[in-house]
Amino acid sequence: MPGAGGAAARLLIRASSDAPVDTGRLPARDAARRELSKGAYHENDPNLLQRALDHLWTWFGDVLAAASGATPGGVAGLTVLLLIVIALAAALRWRLGAPQTGSRPADALFPDGPRSTADHRAAAEAHAAAGRWNQAVQERMRAIVRVLEERALLDPRPGRTADEAAAEAGLSLPPHAARLRAAARVFDDVTYGGRVADRTSYVTLNDLDLAVESARPQLTRDREGADG
Known part of the structure; x- marks a missing residue:
C-alpha cells in the first residue's frame, strides 16, 4: 500500500515540526548576548565620558554621605568644616603670596633694558x-x-x-x-x-x-x- 506509506511519512514529518526545540542554557545565553549586543539596542546609551562622570558623581556622593555621617552635626557640620578649611587656605595663600607659575625671565630686573x-x-x-x-x-x-x-x-x-x-x-x-x-x-x-x-x-x-x-x-x- 504505497499510498498509506506516503501518508504515514507525511504525518511523521508534521509531528516532528510541531515538537518544541529544547535549547541548552549556555547556547541560549550566548544567543541572547549576541542579540543584545546589536547597535539597535544601544542607540540611546550614554557615551563613555557621560558614564565616567556618572560614576564620579556617584563616588563623590558616597564620600560626602560617609563624611557627613562621621562628622558631628551631619551635613551642616561638614559644611562648616569645609568653610573653615577654605578660609585657612585663603589666609595661607594671602600670607605666602601667589605661587609662581613659571620661571622668571632672565632680564626680570630690567625688563626694558638697563637705563640710567x-x-x-x-x-x-x-x-x-x-x-x-x-x-x-x-x-x-x-x-x-x-x-x-x-x-x-x-x-x-x-x-x-x-x-x-x-x-x-x-x-x-x-x-x-x-x-x-x-x-x-x-x-x-x-x-x-x-x-x-x-x-x-x-x-x-x-x-x-x-x-x-x-x-x-x-x-x-x-x-x-x-x-x-
Missing part, C-alpha cells in the same frame, strides 16, 4: 606720586642696582636678579648688606609673589638708594685688615 639711575629714580617718583607703590618699589630697586653698577661696585650683567645683586653688593658694602637683602625680598614679593607694596616699603627703598649712592665701599684690603 636718574631714569629709574624719575620713574619711581612718578609712580609714588600717583600712589602706584608696586611700580614705585620696583623702579627704586632698579635704581639701587644701577647706581651700584655706575659706581663699579657691581659689574653690569644682563639677567642678574635682585637677590644676586643684593648678595654681591653686600660684599662691598657690609654695613648695608642686610638692608640690601631686605630690599631684594620686597622686590621679589611685589614682582613675583603677588604682594602689594605701600608707602612705607617705598620710603625704605628710597632711603637705601640714597645711602648706597654715597656709601664708602669696603675693599678686599680693608676687609683683610679688619679681620687681622
Whole structure:
C-alpha cells in the first residue's frame, strides 16, 4: 500500500515540526548576548565620558554621605568644616603670596633694558606720586642696582636678579648688606609673589638708594685688615 506509506511519512514529518526545540542554557545565553549586543539596542546609551562622570558623581556622593555621617552635626557640620578649611587656605595663600607659575625671565630686573639711575629714580617718583607703590618699589630697586653698577661696585650683567645683586653688593658694602637683602625680598614679593607694596616699603627703598649712592665701599684690603 504505497499510498498509506506516503501518508504515514507525511504525518511523521508534521509531528516532528510541531515538537518544541529544547535549547541548552549556555547556547541560549550566548544567543541572547549576541542579540543584545546589536547597535539597535544601544542607540540611546550614554557615551563613555557621560558614564565616567556618572560614576564620579556617584563616588563623590558616597564620600560626602560617609563624611557627613562621621562628622558631628551631619551635613551642616561638614559644611562648616569645609568653610573653615577654605578660609585657612585663603589666609595661607594671602600670607605666602601667589605661587609662581613659571620661571622668571632672565632680564626680570630690567625688563626694558638697563637705563640710567636718574631714569629709574624719575620713574619711581612718578609712580609714588600717583600712589602706584608696586611700580614705585620696583623702579627704586632698579635704581639701587644701577647706581651700584655706575659706581663699579657691581659689574653690569644682563639677567642678574635682585637677590644676586643684593648678595654681591653686600660684599662691598657690609654695613648695608642686610638692608640690601631686605630690599631684594620686597622686590621679589611685589614682582613675583603677588604682594602689594605701600608707602612705607617705598620710603625704605628710597632711603637705601640714597645711602648706597654715597656709601664708602669696603675693599678686599680693608676687609683683610679688619679681620687681622
